[in-house]
Amino acid sequence: MDKKIEDKLYTLKYKTDSNCHLCPDESKCLQCQEKTCTIICPANVYTYNETEKKLTVSYEKCLECGACRIICKNINWKYPKSGKGVIFKKS
Amino acid sequence: MTEENIQNKVDVIVIGAGPAGVSAAITVARGGKKVVLVERANAAGAKNMYGGVVYTHAAKEIFPNYEDAPIERYVSKHNYVLLSKDSSTEISYKNTNHNGNAFVTIRAKWDKWCVEQAVKEGVYFAPNTLVNELIVKNGKVCGIRTDVEDYFADVVIIADGVNSLLAKQIGLRKDIKPKNVAMGVKEVIKLPCEVINSRFALSDNQGCAMELAGAPLKDLFGMGIIYTNKDSVAVGIGVSLDDLKEKKLKPYELLDEFKKHPFVAELIEGGEVVEYSAHLIPEGGYNHIPKLYTNGALVVGDAAGLVNNVHFEGTNLAMLSGKYAGETALDALERNDFSENTLCLYKKKLENSFILKDLRTYKDVVQILLGRTSSFLNYYPAKVNEFFEIFTTADGVEKQGKFRKFTKDFFRKRSLAELFKDAVAGIKLIFGVLK
Numbered sequence: 001m002d003k004k005i006e007d008k009l010y011t012l013k014y015k016t017d018s019n020c021h022l023c024p025d026e027s028k029c030l031q032c033q034e035k036t037c038t039i040i041c042p043a044n045v046y047t048y049n050e051t052e053k054k055l056t057v058s059y060e061k062c063l064e065c066g067a068c069r070i071i072c073k074n075i076n077w078k079y080p081k082s083g084k085g086v087i088f089k090k091s
Numbered sequence: 092m093t094e095e096n097i098q099n100k101v102d103v104i105v106i107g108a109g110p111a112g113v114s115a116a117i118t119v120a121r122g123g124k125k126v127v128l129v130e131r132a133n134a135a136g137a138k139n140m141y142g143g144v145v146y147t148h149a150a151k152e153i154f155p156n157y158e159d160a161p162i163e164r165y166v167s168k169h170n171y172v173l174l175s176k177d178s179s180t181e182i183s184y185k186n187t188n189h190n191g192n193a194f195v196t197i198r199a200k201w202d203k204w205c206v207e208q209a210v211k212e213g214v215y216f217a218p219n220t221l222v223n224e225l226i227v228k229n230g231k232v233c234g235i236r237t238d239v240e241d242y243f244a245d246v247v248i249i250a251d252g253v254n255s256l257l258a259k260q261i262g263l264r265k266d267i268k269p270k271n272v273a274m275g276v277k278e279v280i281k282l283p284c285e286v287i288n289s290r291f292a293l294s295d296n297q298g299c300a301m302e303l304a305g306a307p308l309k310d311l312f313g314m315g316i317i318y319t320n321k322d323s324v325a326v327g328i329g330v331s332l333d334d335l336k337e338k339k340l341k342p343y344e345l346l347d348e349f350k351k352h353p354f355v356a357e358l359i360e361g362g363e364v365v366e367y368s369a370h371l372i373p374e375g376g377y378n379h380i381p382k383l384y385t386n387g388a389l390v391v392g393d394a395a396g397l398v399n400n401v402h403f404e405g406t407n408l409a410m411l412s413g414k415y416a417g418e419t420a421l422d423a424l425e426r427n428d429f430s431e432n433t434l435c436l437y438k439k440k441l442e443n444s445f446i447l448k449d450l451r452t453y454k455d456v457v458q459i460l461l462g463r464t465s466s467f468l469n470y471y472p473a474k475v476n477e478f479f480e481i482f483t484t485a486d487g488v489e490k491q492g493k494f495r496k497f498t499k500d501f502f503r504k505r506s507l508a509e510l511f512k513d514a515v516a517g518i519k520l521i522f523g524v525l526k
Contacts (some may be wrong), residue, residue, distance in 0.1 A: 004343065005343050006362075007230065008367035011364055012368075015133065030278055032181060039336070040341075040342065042274060044341075065274070065369045068273075069254065070267050071336055079131055083131070083132065083218070088139065089197075089366060090199065091139070
């Protein structure tokens with residue numbers, strides 16, 4: 001867990017959607033060398049566990065910016081359902 | 092449900108209650124037509140973030156009573172800062188005759204206030220409404236599909252922001268390329284009003300807009316911002332998504348490094364981070380503006396890539412593009428013709444305004460700078476600081492030798508080829524803007 005980003009995300013309010021709105025094609029993730037999603041996401045939604053060979057998608061932290069969608073074509077990216085997701089109050 | 096079902100049919104549907112959407116909706120309502128403004132968030136502004144300000148000219152044009160809005164501070168001072176690793180050179184512009192031409196506001200408050208005004212003028216506001224897709228029939232956009240129901244309109248105005256999945260759905264735009272978009276990350280840092288006044292040399296309702304370039308952003312194509320709210324300061328960076336990808340840098344770590352630069356650190360010292368946020372910024376400019384209209388639909392604001400990144404202008408382009416789209420929809424309703432033949436009026440309005448004129452002026456700036464990022468956004472800012480270090484230092488050593496060394500280093504430490512490329516880029520920038 002990256003404490004720096006967790007502290008930042010702690011300042012935010014969310015109304016969590018019951019379903020994940022970010023669906024990477026996991027078979028392709030295993031072959032992907034760069035795993036750019038784990039770098040460019042401003043909310044550290046994507047983490048890759050080398051030993052388990054597993055990509056974890058913490059969609060509930062998502063800021064809905066769309067960076068992962070633009071950087072990777074293997075993510076079925078949607079907005080969270082009506083009224084769900086992040087709520088900015090002071091930005 | 093069919094289009095003929097009158098119950099679910101209005102004159103205009105606007106998707107997205109940001110500055111562009113609300114301006115379009117209020118314009119249609121003022122023309123006496125029935126308009127619904129839908130928003131996927133639970134409240135207007137809840138999904139919105141900016142690294143910026145609202146420009147008075149646009150605010151006044153849409154909301155003559157804008158001074159009643161929850162404004163944090165008027166931007167009375169505009170500062171440009173070049174950073175090297177441990178020094179800074181700052182230029183500050185202020186005209187004491189007026190309070191500037193922009194103001195700082197918090198989007199959750201400002202966007203909400205704008206929608207309240209729109210509702211007072213007859214706009215029907217529907218929050219908690221995500222549009223899953225546009226309904227297209229016989230080559231014309233004729234409505235929206237939501238989780239709940241289908242809704243129909245003669246004109247649909249697409250104001251769904253930078254990602255604009257809807258403009259993409261109907262083929263008005265292709266997917267954005269990483270080099271044509273910047274990642275903006277920002278923190279709002281709480282500080283007492285008096286502390287802000289003293290650190291930025293401001294009086295109570297005066298504010299400062301600051302744009303920074305140089306060392307903390309390494310060789311990335313990006314800049315930093317610091318804006319003053321009433322009792323908080325917004326600190327952020329906007330960096331090319333392509334550069335983050337290539338250099339494998341995490342945006343929030345870069346923001347932390349930016350905050351640690353002594354110049355920035357002094358301004359926010361002792362403050363508490365009260366909100367972190369991130370958003371993409373369209374950077375493609377004139378050359379990547381999508382098709383702006385099709386039968387039954389218009390695209391406005393960030394969804395249409397209408398951002399002037401050289402001047403950090405976006406909210407004003409959004410609001411006025413919304414207004415022109417609203418006017419175009421009214422014209423189409425008047426003629427009862429919703430085809431491209433009528434809706435092309437929107438593009439003409441944009442072309443006749445500062446929006447497309449300015450974007451055309453700067454059409455090559457980003458491409459030129461992208462090729463010379465390391466020079467213009469890192470090397471030269473460092474050199475400027477080096478120069479002022481020499482210029483301001485009194486240490487008993489004669490000046491001429493120092494200036495000679497500075498000039499010699501300038502040519503020796505940078506290959507002639509690089510200097511030549513910089514010069515060519517510089518000339519292209521100047522001529523590109525003036526021609």
